[in-house]
Amino acid sequence: MTLLINEARLWQSLMSLADIGGTPKGGVCRLALTDLDRQGRDLVIGWAREAGMSVTIDQIGNVFMRRPGRRADLPPIMTGSHIDTQPTGGKFDGNYGVLAGLEVVRTLNDHGIETEAPIEVAFWTNEEGSRFVPVMMGSGVFAKAFSLETAYAAQDTEGKTVRDELARIGYIGDEVPGEHPVGAYFEAHIEQGPVLEDHGITIGVVEAVLGIRWYDCTVTGMEAHAGPTPMGLRRDALQVATRIMQEVVAVAMRHQPHGRGTVGMVQVHPNSRNVIPGQVKFSMDLRNVSNELLGQMDAEIRAYAAQVAQDSGLTVQVQEVSHYPAVPFEAGCVSAVRQAAQALGYSHMPCVSGAGHDAVYVARLAPAGMIFVPCKDGISHNEIESAEPAHLAAGCNVLLHAMLDRAGVARD
Numbered sequence: 185m186t187l188l189i190n191e192a193r194l195w196q197s198l199m200s201l202a203d204i205g206g207t208p209k210g211g212v213c214r215l216a217l218t219d220l221d222r223q224g225r226d227l228v229i230g231w232a233r234e235a236g237m238s239v240t241i242d243q244i245g246n247v248f249m250r251r252p253g254r255r256a257d258l259p260p261i262m263t264g265s266h267i268d269t270q271p272t273g274g275k276f277d278g279n280y281g282v283l284a285g286l287e288v289v290r291t292l293n294d295h296g297i298e299t300e301a302p303i304e305v306a307f308w309t310n311e312e313g314s315r316f317v318p319v320m321m322g323s324g325v326f327a328k329a330f331s332l333e334t335a336y337a338a339q340d341t342e343g344k345t346v347r348d349e350l351a352r353i354g355y356i357g358d359e360v361p362g363e364h365p366v367g368a369y370f371e372a373h374i375e376q377g378p379v380l381e382d383h384g385i386t387i388g389v390v391e392a393v394l395g396i397r398w399y400d401c402t403v404t405g406m407e408a409h410a411g412p413t414p415m416g417l418r419r420d421a422l423q424v425a426t427r428i429m430q431e432v433v434a435v436a437m438r439h440q441p442h443g444r445g446t447v448g449m450v451q452v453h454p455n456s457r458n459v460i461p462g463q464v465k466f467s468m469d470l471r472n473v474s475n476e477l478l479g480q481m482d483a484e485i486r487a488y489a490a491q492v493a494q495d496s497g498l499t500v501q502v503q504e505v506s507h508y509p510a511v512p513f514e515a516g517c518v519s520a521v522r523q524a525a526q527a528l529g530y531s532h533m534p535c536v537s538g539a540g541h542d543a544v545y546v547a548r549l550a551p552a553g554m555i556f557v558p559c560k561d562g563i564s565h566n567e568i569e570s571a572e573p574a575h576l577a578a579g580c581n582v583l584l585h586a587m588l589d590r591a592g593v594a595r596d
Contacts, residue, residue: 186528187295189584191577194287198576201227201267201283202275211567212275216268216310216321217245217349224267225355228282228307235289237305240364241357244335245309245350246322248364251289253302254594259367261299261591262550263288263583264306265542266322270314274569276374276559276576282307284372284580288587300592301367308542309350315340320542325361327545332361366550368517368590371543372583373554374571378562379535386578387525387532388556391518394442394538395478395510399468401428401489404499407454407462418460422452424496425464431488432468435481442536443481444471468502473536475510511544517553517586524585530578553586555579 204224205214214220225247229239232249240248250260265281285305292303308326313319316338318330325335336347350356375381380388405419429447436445449467468485472478486502493500525532535556543552557579560570 187291187297187584189287189291189577189580190294191573193290194283194577194580195573197231197283197286198275198279201279205269207272207567209567211569212269212273213271214267214269214273215271215315216312217315217346217353217355219353221268222353222355225307225353228267228286231286232289232305235286235293237289240359241355242326242359242361242364243332243357244322244325244361245355245357246326246361247307249286249305251292251303253299253591255300256302258301259365260302260304261367261587262304262306262546263370263372263587264304264308265371265373266308266311268310268312268314270312270565272565272567273312274564274566276569276571277376277564278311278373280374280571280576280579281372284576284583287580288584291584298594299588300594301590303587303591310346311542316346320540320545321346323542323545326364327548328362329545329548362549366546368514369543369546369550369552370517370521370583370586371541371552371554372579373541373556374559374564374569375535375556375562376539376559376564380533380556380558381560381562383533384531385533386530386557386575387582388535389518389522389525389532390513390537390554390556391534392473392513392536393511393540393544394444394471394473394536395475396506396508397470397478397482397504398506399470400465400503400505401425401468402463402465402501403428404463405461408460410458410460413460419462419498420460421464421498422461424492424498424500425466427492428485428489428500429466431485432470435470435484438484439472439477439481442471442473443477444538445469445481471538473510474512478510508540511547513543513547513553514551517551517590520586520589521553521555521582524582524589527585528578528581530582555582555586
């Protein structure tokens with residue numbers, strides 16, 4: 185008999201957690217380190233203890249819930265995500281990964297299965313970054329991407345610090361972040377995009393997280409009256425800027441299938457109906473699956489901007505403001521996910537994540553992989569975020585078998 189999780193129990197757990205911070209439109213607002221976050225944490229930890237798990241909390245509030253294995257000397261096979269949400273978040277982003285992990289443990293308990301290595305379910309502090317920055321804070325501190333002191337000092341819009349809010353809700357633990365072994369890490373998540381749904385596929389086998397380079401581009405010309413100034417004598421910053429904006433998309437199109445290019449912010453000065461724009465500042469967001477491809481895209485957009493500046497005589501400045509390297513997941517973890525999906529008879533396809541996840545940082549310390557399931561219309565970070573119970577169960581079943589592949593089933 186094929187070992188399967190309890191679909192109804194997983195769904196009920198998701199709905200119960202969603203009640204904490206539930207919104208009138210059917211979403212969830214449960215910001216990091218608020219009283220609602222404390223209630224959510226308490227609920228999940230209570231469920232873990234009911235399932236016989238021990239609980240460890242580190243100094244940034246990351247929570248690790250352990251089901252022992254036969255060999256306590258082996259590092260745990262871990263899964264997890266986050267339970268904080270966006271201000272207008274949904275029921276599944278992050279929450280699914282945590283509760284899928286809990287359902288794996290409950291299923292192992294139901295069937296009396298002992299693993300060789302321990303199984304752990306983690307939830308990480310302030311993944312969303314909607315109240316405090318940086319994003320993926322808990323896993324970032326865990327991976328030493330930035331210091332505990334930097335995270336503690338972060339403030340919300342009211343000047344409240346992470347450290348004070350962690351203390352207020354009772355979630356500053358004793359363990360030093362990062363001093364917690366991880367044998368391998370799997371994260372189940374809704375896709376947050378439309379690809380799986382568009383292809384009619386149930387399981388996304390995530391091979392990597394796209395690298396990101398963010399830029400501010402400033403084009404400087406000269407303001408002038410829109411009426412008296414002939415077209416040939418204008419120094420129109422907006423017309424030059426739009427050429428570069430279109431090249432952002434063109435660069436991405438040349439580097440398919442995983443190239444992405446977006447201009448999301450534009451500031452036009454003086455932004456007046458009858459004044460030729462004298463300066464335009466806009467964002468550029470380039471993404472791809474490898475650092476090599478991202479480097480090629482970087483070189484191309486810089487060369488194009490320089491050529492446009494020379495042709496137009498206007499000043500064009502391109503400043504990189506952030507750079508997140510691409511993260512390829514470990515081949516063994518990717519294979520475990522793929523083989524589990526195949527063995528269970530689920531349609532599956534290789535895919536990449538265009539968004540950041542805690543797995544990005546954990547992958548610096550241990551082999552890691554991700555499992556995607558479809559979400560309706562690819563919508564996430566929205567109160568109408570939705571996913572089918574059968575898809576969520578499928579992803580959880582894949583998680584179960586991938587984790588068993590790594591943890592091993594104890595044999596007498």
